[in-house]
Amino acid sequence: MGEPQLKIYRIEGLSCANCAAKFEKNVKELQGVEDAKLNFGASKISVQGAATIADLEKAGAFENLKIRDEDARVSKPEPFWKQKANIKVLISAILLVFSWFLSKGEADGWLSAAGYAAAILAGGYSLFITGIQNLVRFRFDMHTLMTVAIIGAAFLGEWAEGAAVVILFAISEALEKYSMDKARRSIGSLMDIAPKEALIRRDGVESVMAVADIRTEDIMIVKPGKKLAMDGVVVRGTSTVNQAAITGESMPVPKTEADEVFAGTLNGEGLLEVLVTKLVKDTTLSKIIHLVEEAQAERAPSQAFVDKFAKYYTPAIILIALGIGLIPPVFLNGDWSEWIYRGLAVLVVGCPCALVISTPVAIVTAIGNAAKNGVLIKGGVYLEELGSISAIAFDKTGTLTKGVPQVTDFLMIAEQENQEKWLAAAAALEKNSDHPLASAILREADRRGTDYRSIKADYFQSLTGKGIRGEIDGMVYFVGSPKLFHVTDEADEHISRLQKEGKTVIAIGTEESLKAVIAVADEIRESSKEAIRKLHDLGIQKTIMLTGDNEGTAQTIGRKAGVHAIESELLPEDKLTFIKQEKISHQKVAMVGDGVNDAPALAASTVGIAMGGAGTDTALETADIALMADDLQKLPFTVKLSRKTIRIIKQNISFSLAIKLLALIMIAPGWLTLWLAIFADMGATLIVTLNSLRLLKAEEQRDLSK
Structure with a gap:
């Protein structure tokens, strides 16, 4: 028997990192499934084995997840105010306000308590189902913590606070889902760039075809102002093509016979006839989307730290809450109601939502934004590494120079x-x-x-x-x-x-x-000198030009480019040795080349960066980062984006932990109430996600230092 079939599915409604882990575990436990790997950033799951979409949706029923084939177009999410979960929150909030007014005129308070109970059930019954299932199985996540806290509040007669916790937690989850959807839309927008059909001439007959039906050797006719649906080579016509969607180039590029063109780019003023050279699944745009989605599954160092920390953090919070709820009444003659209430507040404020989401939202947003600006980053680890680079080595021919001698x-x-x-x-x-x-x-x-x-x-x-x-x-x-x-x-x-x-x-x-x-x-690129000056302004300690050329030529080109050091007459193995030596002295060294030559040096560097990735399969496959256009100006932008991402992740982690610590300090004097605890957690989640979404606004022309 052969290997079990591997199939990839898209997931709709996945917004919570803890829920993602639970869904992956559920899928792995399905009969016939050998293994499953979930990509939270791209909202996809790879399943090895026999499983139907119905089986997968059953595994994700706890969060009402919808499963689609990878190639199926994912429907756009409903407007925020029309989503079923948010409507339930609104009903719960109305019941809460109505009950609060009732409580002001009631003598015994039973009617308002019933109203609060209805608010709790309306807004939190799905939360309770998941939380109780987790309790039975001894799984402790945020749903478990919230369920225990709300049930505890009800037993203590704190109906109003229990209802407030339900509503605020639901709002927090809705905001978390909204922020993840917004971050993912940076990749979703790439998927919508290319048209789904094109005007094709086949066997002398012209007709409009779906891209899935277009074959290589077909002739695609692209009218002025229309987007290209497929990759190919111009066989007739002259025009300019806006390639910003693929390469990030701001100016349209002239195209004539024998020039390569890409799916998702916009034709200018001329009629082009294009010989289709790739199937839709193999186009440069398709490869970019695939590689970016895969990149979001790669855990950055900071994310690995957060995941490991959260693994021990949640049990620790439960133990602290038990200690606060039991030790003072048992050993210090404290009031049971008061200290159990404080223990419940600890459970609520200890919910790790903000901490868990602090890194993935930032990574997903930054990688998606880079792709839209013509920079392909193949993982969070490379995004973070680039920000701490202290030296950058450049190949001469085709990188600092035009490569057309x-x-x-x-x-x-x-x-x-x-x-x-x-x-x-x-x-x-x-x-x-x-x-x-x-x-x-x-x-x-x-x-x-x-x-x-x-x-x-x-x-x-x-x-x-x-x-x-x-x-x-x-x-x-x-x-x-x-x-x-x-x-x-x-x-x-x-x-x-x-x-x-x-x-x-x-x-x-x-x-x-x-x-x-x-x-x-070989002429030096106009952008090289400016790009290297910007890198020096960013604090890169050393820039080096590596070339096999003679010393005289190397010195002339190197001086024009403005690099710190010039190494000439190098064989490929010499470049590899040089990179290894630089890593010893500078620890983290990037290498910039064309993705084809100097492969050993690119592989040995901390981060390998390929120039001109558009249309170059080797660059897309081998480099850690690919600058899709032959434009070094994208490199300073990427360094700044990387540094801003690291800065935002550190801010998010620090803020999340600081809020928790402050709330725990408030327990001693009895200032921390249940509604204040959930409000602090919701506020932290909201601030962390909004802070991460600032990376959507990062542009090449904009100063990212703020």
């Missing part, structure tokens, strides 16, 4: 030789290479009309970090670093001059001698 000089060292012959030989070898500089030589050969494609190069070999070699018509040729050859003083003078101008020198020759040199220049 151009030939600027072609000098013959052996004057009697034919320049075209040696350019053709170099191009014939370089067409077998995937080095970024190879494309510059090929473009130059094409520009000059040099026939190199008909030349056959045998015994091609890549000389790691040095160049390439191959045999043409029985003669061995070398193309690469000048260090491959014996260089005369005159040739060395030319090479030094070109390198001081910031150009990379490629030497061409045979086993006997150097024949020609080609100078190639």
Whole structure:
């Protein structure tokens, strides 16, 4: 027999972290289920084994959870005031107010007590069912604490306070649900970016099709002002496309034939015909949504701390409440009613709602906001780590520079030789290479009309970090670093001059001698210098440029970029060694590259950051963080977002614990009442969630230091 089937479902109505844990446990106990893993941030559950949607909804019946297939469109939540749970709270509140007025004119108070009891039942019967079930099974969560407190208040005759606790707790849960829904909508909005259908030409016939029915090789016709439904390549037409939804770029990007386009982007003024290259489940947008949802399941270090703390915190609160309720009456002749009441107040104020939700809301909100700004963060751990980075290393080619080198000089060292012959030989070898500089030589050969494609190069070999070699018509040729050859003083003078101008020198020759040199220049990105200046302003202690290029070129580019240190003539293993050494001295080091080259260095760094993730599967798969556009300006924004997230999480945890401590201090003089205890807990939950939702407003252009 094979592995049990793994299926993923979306959950509607999941807002409480404790309820999420209980639902996951219930699903694991279902017959036929091997394992289950719940993603609270994305509100999804992965189930391994045989389970129907009806089975899953039964497991989540305690919270009235609704289950949908992963691909099904999740219905938008009802307006806050129309939700059934909130209507019950409103009825309970009306009964409470009515009973309070009755109590003012009553002599014996039985009618108002009945009204308070009705308010408790109307607003809290689902709470009681869950709480009593937990008590029977010795599970202690916030529902258990509230149930004991309310039943205790009723036994003590404190009907009004019991009703107030029910209503305030229900309001607290409603606000918690609202805040989680709002945080999740940052991802939900991504899911609604791309159209669900498109105008398709197939076999010469045009028709509107659902995206699920569109196949690769179909032609998608995109009219001006319409969004693209699929990834593809432009085969006809010219236009500008707003790619902000995918890359975060603020300015539309020109598109013409052979240019790549993405689902969810907005076509400008021209009609485009696009050859569909990916199915809907494989589009860049689909991958972003999937990776962001998976990222929300990754527990950040602070969240792991809170979860571990809460595990011991709740039993400790129960023991403290028992001690306060029993020790003074038994050993100190205290009044039973008074001290049991104080113990119940401790149970209520000890509810860990605010503490448990303090981290996940902040993480979910920050990761969702980053995705909307063109930055893909693949887990809360990387979000937190980036905020504490002290050094950042940058690959040169394609990161600090544009990565599109151009030939600027072609000098013959052996004057009697034919320049075209040696350019053709170099191009014939370089067409077998995937080095970024190879494309510059090929473009130059094409520009000059040099026939190199008909030349056959045998015994091609890549000389790691040095160049390439191959045999043409029985003669061995070398193309690469000048260090491959014996260089005369005159040739060395030319090479030094070109390198001081910031150009990379490629030497061409045979086993006997150097024949020609080609100078190639790669322009620095306009955004690089500004991005590095902003990183320095943020307090990054050290920025380093890593390159395999010669020292002269590296120094010129490094000075223009404004980095602190420059490391040149590095092989891939040298970059890896350098990152490891920097981690020893700076402890936390980020590496920024293109996600394809320098993979070992990216993997060894504390946080690996890939440039230009849009359309690059390797970058999306391998990097911890992907900047979807080729724009380093997103890096300072991401560092600031990370730091603000850490700051907000610390504020949330500190505030939650401080409120609990203050309330516990109020027990001694008898100032802590039941309604004040639940009001303190509700207030803490509300403040923590609103504080976390501030991260929704964080934008690249805005100062996040406040």
